[in-house]
Amino acid sequence: MERLKNEKSQNTVDIADQIEKLKFELAFICTYVQFFNCDLEQFEDNMSAARQWVDNLLQPIFDVVDNNIRCKYNMDHVLPSLIDNIDDCISSCHHSTSSATMTDERLNFLLQNLHHLSMYLAEQIFPLVTQHEILQKVCGNIRNFHGLILNGYVECEIVEYVLPQFQLMAEIVGLFLWDDLTSEDSKVFKLPHLLMKTIPIKLEVMQICYTNLKASPSVEVGRFIKKLLEFSPEVLREYLIHLQEHMHMVTVITASTSGARNIHVMIEFLLIILTDMTKDFIHHDKLFDLMARVGALIKEVSTLVRDLEEKSRNEESTDETSRATLDLLKNIELLKEDLEHVYLKALDSYQCCFPMNDGPLFMHLLLIHLNGLLDSNSYSIALIKEEITLVKEALEFIRSFFVNVEQGLYKDLWSRVLDVAYEAKDVIDSIIVRDNGLLHLIFSLPLTIKKIKHIKEEVSNISEKIPKNSSLTVVNSTKKPVERKSLTTGKIIVGFKEETNWLISKLTSGPKDVDVISITGMPGSGKNTLAYKVYNDESVCRHFDVRAWCTVDQEYDEKKLLVKLFNQVTGSDLKSSEDEDIDVADKLRKQLYGKRYLIVLDDVWDTTPWDDLTRPFPKDEKGSRIILTTRQKEVAFHGKGNTDPLNLRLLRPEEIWELLEKRAFRKESCPDELLDVGKEIAQNCKGLPLMADLIAEVIAGLEKKKAVWLDVRNNLTSFIFGSEVDVMKVIELSYDHLPDHMKPCFLYLVSFPKDTTVHRVTLKMYWHAKGLVEQTGMKSLEEVMEIYMDNPTCQLHDLVHDFCLIKAREEKLFGQISSSDASSSSDLMQHIVTINYDKEHFGPNNFVLLDSKMKRHSGKHLYFLAITGDKMEDFLMHVT
Secondary structure, three states, rough: HHHHHOOOOHHHHHHHHHHHHHHHHHHHHHHHHHHHHHHHOOOHHHHHHHHHHHHHHHHHHHHOOOHHHHHOOOOOHHHHHHHHHHHHHHOOOOOOOOOOOOOOHHHHHHHHHHHHHHHHHHHHHOOOOHHHHHHHHHHHHHHHHHHHHHHHOOOOHHHHOHHHHHHHHHHHHHHHHHHHHHHHOHHHHHHHHHHHHHHHHHHHHHHHHHHHHHOOHHHHHHHHHHHHHHHHHHHHHHHHHHHHHHHHHHHHHHOOOHHHHHHHHHHHHHHHHHHHHOOOOOOOHHHHHHHHHHHHHHHHHHHHHHHHHHHHHHHOOOHHHHHHHHHHHHHHHHHHHHHHHHHHOOOOOOOOOOOOOHHHHHHHHHHHHHHHHHHHOOOOHHHHHHHHHHHHHHHHHHHHHHHOOOOOOOOHHHHHHHHHHHHHHHHHHHOOOOOOOOHHHHHHHHHHHHHHHHHHHHHHHHHHHHOOOOOOOOOOOOOOOOOOOOOOOOOOOOOOOOHHHHHHHHHHHHOOOOOEEEEEEEOOHHHHHHHHHHHHHHHHHOOEEEEEEEEEOOOOHHHHHHHHHHHHHOOOOOOOOOOOOOOHHHHHHHHHOOOOOOEEEEEEOOOHHHHHHHHOOOOOOOOOOOEEEEEEEHHHHOOOOOOOOOEEEOOHHHHHHHHHHHHHHOOOOOOOHHHHHHHHHHHHHHOOHHHHHHHHHHHOOOOOOHHHHHHHHHHHHHHOOOOOOHHHHHHHHHHHHOHHHHHHHHHHHHHHOOOOOOOOOHHHHHHHHHHOOOOOOOOHHHHHHHOOOOOOOOOHHHHHHHHHHHHHHHHHOHHHHHEOOOOOOOOEEEOOEOOOOHHOOOOOOOEEEOOOOOOOOOOOOOOOEEEEEHHHHHHHHHOO
16 A cells, blocks of 8 residues: 555545545554453444445445456455455454463564554644544554564563563553543543653653664664654653653642652753754754653653652652652752753853843833742742742842832833843743753853842942932933923814813812812823913912913923922013022012912922922912812822812814814815815724824825825824824823833733723722732832722823833733734744634634744744634644
8 A cells, every 4th residue: 555655647646635544543453353352432433334344445446456456456456355364353243362471473463453543633633633643653663673673673581571561562552542432522631641651661662772772883873863853852851741740739739848849840841851852052062961860760750750659659658759859959969960961052141131121120120020930839939939039039139129210220220120131031031932942941041140149249339338318219211301392382272162261260269278289190191281271260360379380201300390480470580590599489488478379380290399389388378279280190199189180081083183173274164065074084083182183294294185194094003103292192191100010001001992991890800910010118009090090991192002002012011913914023022912813714724923943033932822713613723
């Protein structure tokens, strides 16, 4: 059949699949006529069915093959007699007697057919089931080694003790395959148990080869050893994984001991070695030696696991086993040393460069990640738990220093901190997921820890030299502040009529005490515009004796701002640098005393500037008022007087359209042909005045044609982000003033589609689940949510949603992939990836997230994968 399949005739090509099926059925019959004494279930029925399959497959093959090939292989004689021979074989089963020991020839024949059956199952029936592939490789190795014995390449005295194990293995594999092939239900779940019985025999073969055959001049033996080394890492890794799972069941049933924990650590170490065994950073001439040592350690670990299980089941003391694990740990440590000095090639200098923008945010998420690892009971983490603890504690110390240093003084040091912190993250993650884990474990991790210790010492020395009572500010963003346009530049004010009347009423009437009227709202919502409108209202101007406007902004200089207020109140031109000894606050207090004053403190970012600037304001009962505009509700409530803060609403569609029309056409009216599309543009501004202002600036300079305006409507975001005003920076000002621990929580909102209303309870659950929240001595999550979310639900404005998406991508936090697009991840993997699965546009070749056959890149470690959209059903194998 094999020779027939290899013929170049087109006819034989067409029947190649049928030939493979025929070979499988023949192997099935050849195997199980030798199991007649095993009381196999429905033996006669299944053998008869196999015989019928052979008959059905023979005829089409016979009909297709041309006369020349029939004559070449004597098919007219061979094939008809095949069925008779099969019938005789099956019939002879009823009259034969079996001996306990097989002959070498019979065992070899059985092993050959079992390998064929397991290979057919692995390649044709279960191509995605790793355990079937492993079983096929084990059967192939044992069959080939037995072939060497049969052909005299291995002395019988050497293998005498292992031959009964070969027969036992053949029997248990045969029984499993019978059960799997003849039952309607898959027996894949039994495969791990089968592998746990068969792989130890392969370990014996490896030991025999290393001890007795390593120096053999035989080409056949050399070829076998090469294949053995090629397949062994994957086979032994599978064995260790199942051993680890078995060990986990033992420790669940019984109390976990130090011995059990040590076994888990040893298994993980061996898994890392086996995962990287085929890599080119292991000296090739040392490979067999290393594999033999690993195999010997696996045998010892396996013995310890069985011993621990037996003693735990019998409720015996496990102290002796724990002592044995300590001895084995010494051997593991010796192997670690030899890996560094004997087996592994020297590692090139390993160094990472911090690839994101927001250092404090990265450090926050990294420490959450490290704390999560330390809280985990994962076996892979147990291997390097001490190292992770050391890294975490050092980085916490370093971060605490940088939270309290003067801005810009230690930029180079901070840059080095971020580089080595990112390097530590990459190294630790690589070890945990076994991505070049051996190199990272032996070389990179000790080197990275050494760098961190050095920086910690440097920081400690600097910290000791800083006076304890010095004024300190946080090192954060080095971005330049956004320049603000003059208040009176092209100011067109629409909407907020009810709010304007309410504010004027609060300013000109009410209690005689000094009162604070706060206006809060998102960036671009019109806080400044509304404050300007009431500040210049005629009735307000007449009501107060003096007025002053002070924009605080993100850069805060108390004396300069007080001088600015003093100059407006007095009409003078005092310079803040004229006399350092002048007490400006006292002079301002004296000028305001006895007068009814109105002072606007615009764009206040923190409670400290508020406290400093309002300290000189007299508290006399003259009906004075302070207007406070801020994006931070915390600041508004901190400065609250008798009046509750006004949280500015978004403009109504008609108000947005009025603003657009006045900005775009000035005193003219919008042409009728542009009216509908203009109102659609206004609707898409979602009530945000800043957005309307920016779009109005764009369309004011464009042709007044419908096609042009339709282009604006269809590409609103690109027009906004391409305008003169850097909208990203306007929104980023608010983002930068969020506490570091809230930034990832805020950016996570982008994972919800635009115009989605999100419930606070749902959001809190996702924040916790995605590892974005850490337990600290700061305010609880509930307290923080009360400050930033005063409603039970929230929804991002489209403009803010676009900002969050851009920012999240910059910081490698979140990524969204559509299964309908040909996609491939970048070198750096996002923290969280969401795949939107569309089964109508999905194919196995048009979507790659992680490809194990491609070279892996530094930093390509995914923490969370969410799959949304259509149910995947049978297509789960496409996402691997």
